[in-house]
Amino acid sequence: MPHISIKMLEGRSQAQKEKLAAALVKTLTEQLHCSEHYVTCTIEDYSAKEWQKVFADEVAAKKDSVIFKKAEYDPKDLL
Numbered sequence: 001m002p003h004i005s006i007k008m009l010e011g012r013s014q015a016q017k018e019k020l021a022a023a024l025v026k027t028l029t030e031q032l033h034c035s036e037h038y039v040t041c042t043i044e045d046y047s048a049k050e051w052q053k054v055f056a057d058e059v060a061a062k063k064d065s066v067i068f069k070k071a072e073y074d075p076k077d078l079l
Contacts, residue, residue: 001038002032002038002039003039003040003041004025004040004042005042005044006044007046007058009047009051021043024041048078048079051075055075
């Protein structure tokens, strides 16, 4: 069923990640009217250098039909 995948720059604490995951799961279950029982969530950290490939593969290469919020920055600015 629904899976939430978060990929972001490193630097957040375990507690921040747990709070984020809980909030996202809650919102997803409310919006999709499904049980939390079926939801999974992963959070992966990347360095600014690693982020360049993640951004290219996970954002830039995606079709517009699956991007619901576009980036408002150039990932190279993170280096």
